[in-house]
Amino acid sequence: MSTFDAGRYDVIVIGAGHAGVEAGLAAARRGAKTLMLTLNLDMIAFMPCNPSIGGPAKGIVVREIDALGGEMAKTIDKTYIQMRLLNTRKGPAVRALRAQADKHLYVQEMKQVLENEPNLTLRQGMVNKLLVEDNKIKGVVTETKAAYYADNVIVTTGTFMRGKVLIGDLAYESGPNNQRSSTHLSEELERLGLEMVRFKTGTPMRVNSKTIDYSKTEIQPGDDVPRAFSYETTEYIMDQLPCWLTYTNEFTHKIIDDNLSSSAMYSGMVKGTGPRYCPSVEDKIVRFHDKPRHQVFLEPEGRNTEEVYVQGLSTSLPEHVQKEMMETVPGLEKAEIMRAGYAIEYDSVVPTQLWPTLETKAIEGLFTAGQINGTSGYEEASAQGLMAGINAASKVLGAEPVILDRSQAYIGVLIDDLVTKGTDEPYRLLTSRAEYRLILRHDNADLRLTNIGHEIGLISDERFARFEEKKRQIEAEIKRLEGIILKPTEEVQAAIEQSGGSALKEAIRASDLLRRPEMKYDVVSELTHPEEELAEDVKEQVEIQMKYSGYIEKSNQQIERMRKMENKKIPEDIDYDDIHGLASEARDRLKEVRPLSVGQASRVSGVNPADVSILLVYIEQGKIAKVSGDDA
């Protein structure tokens, strides 16, 4: 193939989905001359499935992305049609924002951000070839024979890799939303020795809003409190659209049951593994056979369209079965399907082949991020894209890699899970995956990560100064409350009574009063006559930090212990064969994953505490000790 020299860049990002846009922006903003290549400029950061961003764990990731200087939070804040804070009645650890997006506006907004980024070139093109020399990436070649050179390439090709769309017994090569699929690039990765697996995901039908009988459903309005994902957002969209809730029933289930054999997923046509936590409706019926009904949310796809996404009915059943089953759901009896549901099967990279920076171990400078790494979900993709972009730029700048640990961010949990444990099904982030849930909160993402965002140049000095001021206020207020003793005066007792608490017997520290479960910050604050009125987010922090200080303290101790293990670095050139006493499974897995620390090693599946002890001793003794043990 005779190519032409189309230019040299510091970083090339293949793909402009949710991972790609963050990767490109982060690299460019850190100062790397960056090229982004994508199949279709009209589909930048497109959402091929549900028109929503956030939700449990995922919503927290979006805030983390924002605190690190990423773009997703800002873009959804400009384009949502509905915003809700979930779990407001539960503890702060499980709270998270969830927004309904205007799908097309989101695309438009994100495209504009890319177009206006100075260090970034955005171009339509299909990458067919990766240029590699001595196991180092050197560039890419497109189908039009443009050779672009760079020492860092980030592949974020999502579900496009040998993509195959499936509906009933219809199957055809295709990316999501009828885009082109990417065949050669998948072959290239294989040629370079990367192990690939076949995954699948699916999406439900879209129906015309005008044909839904909403009177048979329950309304789900947005919050009327203004809220945003980004810590920089100051304008809120108060004109929101509702979603609607309805349910499947025994008739729906019977139709699905009767037709299971004609579902692409159950007929044997689908070879890939589907997502456990975003199951198709077929899966739900099979796996939860006794459940009499499943929720179906009707979500508008945007402000200027009548298309409605039927959340809960993701399916690859034949079109006529889709129609029949849908018509059994109250409100959808006469609904007209505008697009049928479908499943898509695609290649993804086994993520244990990656360093925690998302660089592949096999090819220096080659990163992969997003759904290609075996995850599912826009937020998971964005988070990985951001980290890959940051780390590619680090290589360009000769700066330190940025690796978040499991106590710093859900992003840390996500990437650590991927590169350490791998995944044999599309991986979704869940709160239950985090050990330090009370630390990885929605409300404190800025406190956890703005420092890092600023250090790597993705958070402006101005924003950082505002952040520092907020931090200062929180600390000052906590100190103030700790310093005030409240006597059981009439005013104090009355306030306590009104809050439903029991009367004071003796004087109490204001901070201890706030620690009582029923007390609100505002009440305590009024009793202590502060000099200035604090901002809502400062008050919230003070309240949460005081109220949960016991738990937080405990978590912090655990984190301390965990960090000790994380800080015990494993030399890159360690020879596991040289370590006596390791169980052979542990040895094999450690050789595969090549963890960077004893902490990471301890989480590799197949590695037991005994193996960790042996490893620890080996490393602490400067690799010289010979440890004896039971060799299995």
Place this chain on the structure above:
Amino acid sequence: MSTFDAGRYDVIVIGAGHAGVEAGLAAARRGAKTLMLTLNLDMIAFMPCNPSIGGPAKGIVVREIDALGGEMAKTIDKTYIQMRLLNTRKGPAVRALRAQADKHLYVQEMKQVLENEPNLTLRQGMVNKLLVEDNKIKGVVTETKAAYYADNVIVTTGTFMRGKVLIGDLAYESGPNNQRSSTHLSEELERLGLEMVRFKTGTPMRVNSKTIDYSKTEIQPGDDVPRAFSYETTEYIMDQLPCWLTYTNEFTHKIIDDNLSSSAMYSGMVKGTGPRYCPSVEDKIVRFHDKPRHQVFLEPEGRNTEEVYVQGLSTSLPEHVQKEMMETVPGLEKAEIMRAGYAIEYDSVVPTQLWPTLETKAIEGLFTAGQINGTSGYEEASAQGLMAGINAASKVLGAEPVILDRSQAYIGVLIDDLVTKGTDEPYRLLTSRAEYRLILRHDNADLRLTNIGHEIGLISDERFARFEEKKRQIEAEIKRLEGIILKPTEEVQAAIEQSGGSALKEAIRASDLLRRPEMKYDVVSELTHPEEELAEDVKEQVEIQMKYSGYIEKSNQQIERMRKMENKKIPEDIDYDDIHGLASEARDRLKEVRPLSVGQASRVSGVNPADVSILLVYIEQGKIAKVSGDDA
């Protein structure tokens, strides 16, 4: 193939491009239960090429579409970023509106109109099969095996039929803008006996606005007079964006010349015939070799994007040549290409196989409309879609077909040209194709066609009443001016002098004064003291109708003669072999085209005046006469 019954409709429209949307809306609004099937709901009425609507002849078509109750004018009025009236210094016959469109907003707006049309179902789906019995259409089958039944099917599949994208020596199966191509449907049409030809068209690169040096170009602002395509539009977008003009030069031309052999078009790869009036830049260099420069317009693709369309550099040269040649153009030296130009080759139907209703002669109830009929251009497509939709509905309603003649509308010229003469290259509407240019004006499209639009139910009674009132005012004002004698008073002479005319020698009718070339309606009006101030569009009509009354009169006489020939209908079962004296070429061509009138017959290529006379006599004598003549 086992299909399922997906429902019965009166009319099915395949495709939702510019032709499809008008067809679907017209049919539905006339009362036919209508289904539209299209490949991608995100690309409704998408403009794969220039972001503009209107221009010479085409702009008049858009107004005609509006007067008949179509949608294009309304949608562009809601979404333009710039509006201009062209040729304001020339006569009214060549005036036309041209708008720059916000490409994505146009799609969004049009999609919403379809979604909200009560009688219309819009659905994503790939039609692979046409159901035909006894040469009558019965329905369609999609790739998901949905069989939809209808006695009328309108195919509006544009450039998708066996579409093939070409850039340099790269070629791949694809519809425009990387959509899927439509292969089976093309085979179906062939199977049904329709003759197909291979055409091609092309599009230039898009560049990032931020990388253009506008200081080297000339600004082309929009008009600051509010204007609109639709007669119903009352809100105008005054916040407009400019376009920019620059030129190619000898360096550009040399690069193209040197690389001609690598252009897909000149290397022999392209088999299809390209559009003469939207040539690629390669074509321009080859055909106008001595021209030192060609215009290049830089047109924004929308309000919220930095993409700029480089009008004038349409090309299928290899990507690196595109870049080199573009960089020779002042202002584009450092421009970054966001999408490369490409050519697309596709199948189209030989349009002489159609009746003037756009129904195919071979299969009853099967219509074709738009680029599939060998045209090029959004407006040409819309116009055909509208007429096919109207006529399909006529069949459903048992109403008269609607066929516009060459004196009623450019739409009449377009369709008559297609079905009578055919075309051996992508057909574009030009003012020079019309015999009655002074009649087919931009300003009087409503006067020519609103009647028809109202009669067929596409123009509301309310709008029609407003239209009747306008007509009444025009007539009354003309009558008033004809009734007033102006004496050569001081006031009159002063007004004439100020207008630059020569002083009156004697009294003159106000209408005759207005006929003087230099006189404006407002001046004459003031001299005649009207009772009420008339609306601008009424004044404009009065002025044009009075000023050009001589020419208009002459045109009307010609039209009278033409109509006589149009009214001489040829029986459908005529046996041309039975007519002695016809030249054999004429006989063959008449058998092929099967014209509906002697007028149409006279325009069939290869049919000479002598043949027309023979045909005329034959028909007037009730088919019984045997006419003798020179049989060639």
